[in-house]
Amino acid sequence: MLIDVKDLAVHFRTDKGVIKAVDGVSFQIPHGKTLCLVGESGCGKSVTSMAILGLVDHPGEVVGGKIEFDGRNILECTEKEMRKVRGADISMIFQDAMTSLNPCFTVNFQLKEVLKLHQNLKKNALHEKAIEALEMVAIPSPEKRLKEYPFKMSGGMRQRVMIAVAMACQPKLLIADEPTTALDVTIQAQVLALMNQLKEDRNTSILFITHDLAVVSEMADHVAVMYTGRIVEKADCISLFRKPMHPYTEGLLRSLPSENKGRRKSKLHSIEGSVPSLSALPQGCTFWPRCPYTEEICKKEQPLLKECESGHFVACFKTEGVI
């Protein structure tokens, strides 16, 4: 295992009380595999990735759990040690490339900044490395592009630069937080193909965060579905899509228009209501107010993540056979 997250908990202390943004999340990613974290906005997917990078800011706090990366618990690292990890061993691609690249500096500066920090290179070698990084993400005429500012580039090009920056030091783990949400489908297809190819070539592990189930099915080896700060279902990609077991996953899959092929304009399946606010979560299973199978027990007790079939974990009383 490259990374082993155990019972991670991140809480935010606010005026309204403690908000449990991530509440006991566990997952592992082996070398060279992709784990997709899926869920709707506010379910804690991004906070999880921030916790891995040690970037949870006040008023948030990692209050429990372990993150073992390459054999050591990175939650115990000092800030100085973490700076060596970030960008070199673990790096990140953000959703919006325009706001995460610095508009005041050229691509050249931003690419070399990572390389300078983590690798002791001479000027020429540095330049070669930077060009190589841009070539890797298939940017045409890299020499020219290197001198340009991010605003001169299109969205897809910027996202490629982001990937180049993230991959420059050949990280072991790449965290991609909705990397294609802001892109057109044709460009999205290019970026996804690029990421898959880099994963193959370099044996990089990817933690891919998205809300788009179709993208998940293209990218994932394993999938974890999150709802209100917890993982409700975890399985390998094929069995999850074949046989979703949690009512939430099932509802999400059935509500897609593409699942209603041949029945145009028919009523789409939809999950009633909306995601509850994290400051006012329902008692028991947090999904019960929206769940079609709710029973008394769901309102009182919280189901735990249990292995229902080999490698397929679900947190639901129904699949457990209690109801």
Place this chain on the structure above:
Amino acid sequence: MAEPLLSVRNLHKHYPIKKNLFQRPDILKANNDVSFDVFEGEILSIVGESGCGKSTIAKMILKIEEQTGGIINYKGKDIATLSRKALREYRKDIQIIFQDPYSSLNPRWKVGSIIGEPLLLNTDLSRKQIEKKVRDLMDKVGLLPEFYERYPHQFSGGQRQRIGVARALALQPKLIVCDEPVSALDVSIQSQVLNLLIDLQSEFNFTYIFISHDIGVVEHISDRVLVMYLGRAVETASVEQLMDDTYHPYTRALLAAVPEIDPERKKERILLQGELPSAVKPPSGCLFRTRCLYAKEECKGVSMEMKPVNGNQKHLCACPFAAEFK
């Protein structure tokens, strides 16, 4: 054939881009020679990548932008020549639902006033009557009565979009332009809003112009589709025809790029190389030739006129060679 409700002919919209005071400005052709019809009670979807001019068309139909050339006929009348009074009537008939439910609602207004504003401006109903009407509308789109006194920030994205839908419905319009109405919403909420739009349409026989880049949604909801590329229409057909008998290479690439839920069958992708060329310096001839898999020398000189496919007047395609490599 029935008269179209809205008929757009050879629509052009050019924006001058000034470099400096003394230079001739560059021309950005946001729309170039786009023609289509919308019939009463149908849903026409306009699809394409960002920057292809979908939203510009919506703006011109709503008369937020003035077209550079071409005609938009509504019920047989050119909307450019409408008198002030007739224009007011026209604007009652045409409404829009915006993409972003966060920025399209005034944060300082209560829900009741937001939905009631069109009624206040365009009808002579009393305050009481307006309130009753607004409450009816809220009921129709699935908002609870107690929301009347609340502010937009107290709602989730899906509920806000419902407020936007209620506001668009207030004046009982004929045509509703939906500019990416669900793309800012979460997956589980998207289907709720789509269901609402479909229900309302079957109840009131609205006509929708549905602008979207999500092919799955478009396939589900629309009757006909118009595919655009770099300001020009490249293919139009009924949904079934477009999906089964895709003609234009761009449409095919676009459909192939859509990720599909089937982890066992990784799709053989037609990966489009490169990106959208700049609309200021578009390629000569066929605009798509720089990214087209089948591009050849002749493509530099062809016009992008929409021609019937196999004699079918309802399936038009802008590629003269499409039949060859199909």
